[in-house]
Amino acid sequence: MQHTILVGSYSSEITALEFDTSTSPPTLSVSASFPTGKNPSWISPHPSDKSLLVAGNEVPDGKIQLFKFDQAQKTLELLGERPSGGADPAHILVLEDEIIVANYTGGTVQVVPLTLDPPSLGTPSQVFQLTGTSVNTTRQESSHPHQAVLHLEGHEVLVPDLGADKILRFAKENGKWVIKGSVDITPGAGPRHIVIYENKLYTVGELDNTLIVHEFPALPEEPRHITTLPTVRPPREADPAMIPAANILAPPTPTFPTPFIYVTNRNDPHPEGDSIAIYSLSSPDEASPGGVTLVNEVHTGMKHARGLAIGGPDDKYLIIGGVHGGGIKVFERTKGGASLKEVAKLEGVEKPTGFVWL
Known part of the structure; x- marks a missing residue:
């Protein structure tokens, strides 16, 4: 079976890969490359039409670009672009009829309407200028929104602000997004990426190498801190140069009945390169408050690993x-x-940053 994976990058192109599991061992190859704006570092597919993708140009005069991908013909058509609403768009959330962009350096969150018939980008409808700071005067001198995540059960969008040590909670009122509250994070932690699973919020602290766990009820209830874990396995300690870069949730499947969270540790000085911290999510007990346990750390051979993604049959x-x-x-x-076992490797794709399984 062949699987198509799109790759964002710190270059000026998006690359399509073919991952073939019918061979032994599986193979990974480039099937096409497509010119884009500079630094299409994050790619997000539309939730109900995976052929529609939005990429962010992570540059000072940030842009977002809407594409149509033809998997059979291996073509990528640019359908439109808009300013991102701030410098260095780091993350894009694509909803059914709008796009929410987190601009890291600009400190803004912008909303852009999205039409599907035909697919097109509208005029930006809302821009939020965030104004937070925190204790790390080098990295937290201003707000730095790093992600936007939909919380379906709570009818919210959550935006971790690395510069303010807060996770902002956006909800709709009269058809417009408004900030309805926030989750306070440990001062100096620098919340970068989050996942939500079974009413718990899991936050990666970029600046202190932690995974922070909160009980997370729907608004207007307040979250409750449960526990904080390191992103490296004791007795090893995080090097000051290390930066947890991304986390993803692997929910239960028939093959993998236990849910896991995977967190990348970039700039790891270990001789075997950057690592992936693996956390098991199970029933809480005294030994693992909140039911989360750091069970493994797998070194990847990578230098400056950023995004990662799970896919294939049964998220294998x-x-x-x-x-x-x-x-x-x-x-x-x-x-x-x-645990993880390397099965395929590919060199030659310039500065890969993010991945989308189609």
Whole structure:
């Protein structure tokens, strides 16, 4: 079986890969490359039409671009573009009829209407200028929104602000997004990426190398801190140069009945390169408050690993790339998801940053 994976990058192109699991071992190859704006570092598909994709140009005069991908013909058509509403769009959330952009350096969150018939971008309808700061005067001198995540159960969009040590809670009122509250994070932690699972919020602290867990009821209830775990396994300690870069949730499947969270540790000085911290989510007990346990740390050979993504049949595989070296690798999830085994590698794709399984 062949799987198509799109790759965002710190270059000026999006690359299409073919991951073939019919061979032994599986193979990973480039099927096409497409010119784009500069630094299409994050790619997000439309929730109900995976052929529609939005990429962010992570540059000072940030843009978002809407594309149509033809998987059979391996073509990528630019349908339109708009200013992102601030410098360095780091993350894009695509909803059914609008797009929410988190502009890291600009400190803004912008909403752009999206039409599907025909697919097109509207005029930006809302821009929020965030104004937070926190204790790290080098990295938290101003707001730095780093992600936007839909919380379906709570009818919210959550935006971690690395510069303010807060996660903002957006909800709709009279058809417009408004900020309805926030989650306070440990001062100096620098919330970067989050996942939500079974009314718990899991936050990666970029600046203190932690995974922070909150009980997370729907608005207007307030969250409650449960526990904070390191992103490296004791007795090893995080090097000051290390930065947790991304986290993803692997929900239960028939093959992997236990849910896991995977977190990348970029700039790891370990001789085997950047690592992936693997957390098991199970029933809480005294030894693991909140039911989350750091069960493994797998070194990848990557240098400056950023995004990673899970896909394939029953979410069997994980793909990751190194911006400064190590190529792109696919790992098979083993031991029920608690470990990873490298099964395919590809060199030559320039500065990969993010991945989308189609």
